[in-house]
Amino acid sequence: MTESPTVHGRGLRRLAFATALTLGTAYSLVFFWTPNEADQGFIQKIFYVHVPLAIVSLCGFMAGGVFGLIQLRTGKRVWDMRSYVAIHLSLMLATAALITGAIWAKASWGHWWVWDEPVLVSFLVVFLLYACYQPLRFSIEDPERQARAASVFAVVAGAFVPLNFAAVRAAVSYTHPRTLGTTTGGMPGSMMLTFLVALLGMSLLFVTLWKFEMTSKNARMRLASVKRRIERDMAAGGTA
Amino acid sequence: MIRDTLALLRKDLLLELRGRESLPAMALLAGTTMVVLHFGLGRNTVSGSIASGALWVTLLFSATLGINRLFVAEQEEGGLDAVLLTPIDRTAILVAKTLTLFIYMTLLEAIVVPAFDLLLLGPPLWPALLQLMGVLALANFGIATVGAVVGAIAVQSRIRDLLAPLLALPLLVPALIASAKSTALLFDASGPSQIPGRWPLILALYALVFGLLGVALYDNLLDD
Numbered sequence: 001m002t003e004s005p006t007v008h009g010r011g012l013r014r015l016a017f018a019t020a021l022t023l024g025t026a027y028s029l030v031f032f033w034t035p036n037e038a039d040q041g042f043i044q045k046i047f048y049v050h051v052p053l054a055i056v057s058l059c060g061f062m063a064g065g066v067f068g069l070i071q072l073r074t075g076k077r078v079w080d081m082r083s084y085v086a087i088h089l090s091l092m093l094a095t096a097a098l099i100t101g102a103i104w105a106k107a108s109w110g111h112w113w114v115w116d117e118p119v120l121v122s123f124l125v126v127f128l129l130y131a132c133y134q135p136l137r138f139s140i141e142d143p144e145r146q147a148r149a150a151s152v153f154a155v156v157a158g159a160f161v162p163l164n165f166a167a168v169r170a171a172v173s174y175t176h177p178r179t180l181g182t183t184t185g186g187m188p189g190s191m192m193l194t195f196l197v198a199l200l201g202m203s204l205l206f207v208t209l210w211k212f213e214m215t216s217k218n219a220r221m222r223l224a225s226v227k228r229r230i231e232r233d234m235a236a237g238g239t240a
Numbered sequence: 241m242i243r244d245t246l247a248l249l250r251k252d253l254l255l256e257l258r259g260r261e262s263l264p265a266m267a268l269l270a271g272t273t274m275v276v277l278h279f280g281l282g283r284n285t286v287s288g289s290i291a292s293g294a295l296w297v298t299l300l301f302s303a304t305l306g307i308n309r310l311f312v313a314e315q316e317e318g319g320l321d322a323v324l325l326t327p328i329d330r331t332a333i334l335v336a337k338t339l340t341l342f343i344y345m346t347l348l349e350a351i352v353v354p355a356f357d358l359l360l361l362g363p364p365l366w367p368a369l370l371q372l373m374g375v376l377a378l379a380n381f382g383i384a385t386v387g388a389v390v391g392a393i394a395v396q397s398r399i400r401d402l403l404a405p406l407l408a409l410p411l412l413v414p415a416l417i418a419s420a421k422s423t424a425l426l427f428d429a430s431g432p433s434q435i436p437g438r439w440p441l442i443l444a445l446y447a448l449v450f451g452l453l454g455v456a457l458y459d460n461l462l463d464d
Binding site: 072125126128129135136139140141145148149151152153156157160163164166167168 | 403453
């Protein structure tokens with residue numbers, strides 16, 4: 001067994017500690033340090049969960065697109081696996097972002113869903129599109145074709161994400177807080193800092209989960225290949 | 241390259257002319273959708289954004305049918321293998337498929353728009369016709385470029401019929417926004433008004449982006 005140790009498992013333990021620490025710090029700050037927002041009160045604190053979730057999942061979708069592109073350029077299957085793991089983790093985060101977004105909308109605007117709100121609507125469209133990724137992927141048996149079709153989808157959808165946000169934003173009036181745009185100046189320093197820590201924590205969480213799943217997938221694949229080799233050796237030994 | 245594209249386009253159109261597998265179904269679905277919309281909305285005539293929405297829902301549903309059928313001949317009859325054996329540039333296949341879909345949509349609209357005027361549309365169509373044709377042409381380019389890519393992705397899968405509309409509709413939302421906003425102004429009950437420049441711009445940009453994506457990615461979808 002001289003195969004190189006998988007790159008994905010390296011530093012996973014340290015990364016997991018860092019993630020736990022950052023997220024723990026972030027949400028301690030949320031509860032014990034940041035002021036309640038004057039308008040919305042306590043419920044506004046869901047902001048520190050919702051916005052990082054949304055941002056990280058969108059970045060994850062786009063990372064999936066970049067990995068897909070690399071797969072198409074190099075033809076290496078591992079990039080397809082990376083793209084797949086990034087997209088399917090992002091899909092989970094996106095689900096959580098939609099749910100937290102709906103809760104926040106209900107609490108602060110009185111409705112579970114608000115159509116005149118570009119970020120939520122574009123997020124839903126992106127979510128619906130990516131929900132087709134797994135059906136597409138697993139309805140193609142041939143692994144080679146599967147990797148290619150999935151990567152093409154990842155690239156197209158990754159490019160679609162910013163385009164869609166621009167188009168939806170052009171279509172509706174502005175009611176959503178511009179998190180990273182105009183209101184940043186108006187956000188108190190303590191809120192901004194906490195938000196950034198939470199964003200960092202969420203990104204670390206994503207990377208940790210991604211590395212974890214890649215490690216596990218790699219280990220499973222190597223186990224399968226080792227098993228096949230042993231079976232082959234035993235069969236060869238039996239006949240000799 | 242241009243000759244190859246035209247030859248492929250001619251093949252697709254001839255197939256459609258002889259087999260009549262896509263366009264009649266698209267037109268029929270459009271007609272049925274309008275009947276459904278009449279009862280669903282409970283209105284005899286529509287105007288403004290409702291009219292615009294009705295038209296685009298009708299067109300998009302029919303478009304997904306066309307997208308679905310786009311690669312059927314290639315897949316079921318093994319036509320793609322034959323085409324790939326010839327020294328044709330893959331881009332020519334993409335361009336031919338895009339043009340095929342564009343022509344389908346244009347022909348479909350030539351049927352659907354008069355029918356829509358007759359059956360549902362309240363305000364008169366004539367004053368808005370020229371601008372409407374412009375919006376439809378731009379939107380068709382977007383639908384065609386997206387459709388050619390989605391069709392090629394979906395045809396790889398066992399569940400092609402399911403996937404094509406599920407992939408195409410979200411991808412077409414930006415185009416739908418721009419076109420529906422434009423035609424809502426054209427179908428206004430008090431007469432059509434000028435479309436702001438950003439909607440045609442978004443439509444053109446959208447078609448361009450997906451066209452480029454298609455050119456960049458098509459090799460990967462059709463090889464093997």
